Amino acid sequence: MGYKDIIFSKESLFLVTGGAGFIGSNLCEAILNMGYRVRCLDNLSTGKRENVDIFLDNTNYEFIEGDIRNFETCLNACEGVTYVLNEAAWGSVPRSIKMPLLYEEINIKGTLNMMEAAVQKKVKKFVYASSSSVYGDHPSLPKVEGHEGKLLSPYALTKRVDEEYGSLYFQLYGLETYGLRYFNVFGRRQDPDGAYAAVIPKFIKQLLNNERPTINGDGRQSRDFTYIDNVIEANLKACLGSHEAAGQAYNIAYGGREYLIDIYHILTKLLHKEEIEPIYGNDRAGDIKHSNADINKARRLLGYSPEYSFEDGIKLAIDWYINNLEKADPNDWKR
Numbered sequence: 001m002g003y004k005d006i007i008f009s010k011e012s013l014f015l016v017t018g019g020a021g022f023i024g025s026n027l028c029e030a031i032l033n034m035g036y037r038v039r040c041l042d043n044l045s046t047g048k049r050e051n052v053d054i055f056l057d058n059t060n061y062e063f064i065e066g067d068i069r070n071f072e073t074c075l076n077a078c079e080g081v082t083y084v085l086n087e088a089a090w091g092s093v094p095r096s097i098k099m100p101l102l103y104e105e106i107n108i109k110g111t112l113n114m115m116e117a118a119v120q121k122k123v124k125k126f127v128y129a130s131s132s133s134v135y136g137d138h139p140s141l142p143k144v145e146g147h148e149g150k151l152l153s154p155y156a157l158t159k160r161v162d163e164e165y166g167s168l169y170f171q172l173y174g175l176e177t178y179g180l181r182y183f184n185v186f187g188r189r190q191d192p193d194g195a196y197a198a199v200i201p202k203f204i205k206q207l208l209n210n211e212r213p214t215i216n217g218d219g220r221q222s223r224d225f226t227y228i229d230n231v232i233e234a235n236l237k238a239c240l241g242s243h244e245a246a247g248q249a250y251n252i253a254y255g256g257r258e259y260l261i262d263i264y265h266i267l268t269k270l271l272h273k274e275e276i277e278p279i280y281g282n283d284r285a286g287d288i289k290h291s292n293a294d295i296n297k298a299r300r301l302l303g304y305s306p307e308y309s310f311e312d313g314i315k316l317a318i319d320w321y322i323n324n325l326e327k328a329d330p331n332d333w334k335r
Contacts, residue, residue: 003233013037015081018088020047022190041077043067068110074117083239086128093286096155107158127238130179131159142294153286170247178238179249187228188320207273217283219261224253224292227313230306245301253293
């Protein structure tokens, strides 16, 4: 279980694209803590410099401010790289519905640029972020690879296309690609602010500030919320994936099922804010009602064995936000 005992060659160089973002910065930190070299590429459009400035004193760390939409940037970033962890993308289903052209440029063209650069620079492994959104409206639960439905958003389409390119680049050019279908990742450094903020950090910050969070719909939608350390494990184990496991996509989750309204009440209890009632809003366009993962394929082919349950992760996440968010009123944050 976990990733801290995974061993790579001492000369390994990891390129983390989108490395200043939530998942990317956690990957950078974990790999640096293991003693390996990390090159971070980010254009800081959604990533934050403060997420990675903490690594500047580490001689194994290098930062490139650049955009994966620029092929020359991708080529330069892949120079001498052993493993690519391609996290650079724009997330959010609702935002993709408003901005489909930009999502096409970043999530599809940008990822294609990175795969092509990886081939030209003879990168050993290419691990990339996909999403549970590729399952679309397929009704079955849990979600199983190979049983996808009609796509519901431009974001979902971009991730499906990335998977098709990943398969083709393995078949045609021999690039060993591994697509990771993340299911609702949460944890330290996830941004609680903005119109498209993820639900868990947004709820935590609002409750800490004695604000009433808005739940979209009736709160009975369910998700497989996945703590960040499980995602780190999946990325690093995919870097050691077999040739036979390449060219495929894998569900990356804990394998649980949490209802949004239950999560809300768990948060109010852990934060001692039970008196705050939520506001119920409209359902979000492009959202599916239920999503949880069958992770047997990743267990079998990648050796993925997630260590952190939702309950484990949410306590760690709350502790991080209490210690790191700017407090509206410190006296309100008593636990």
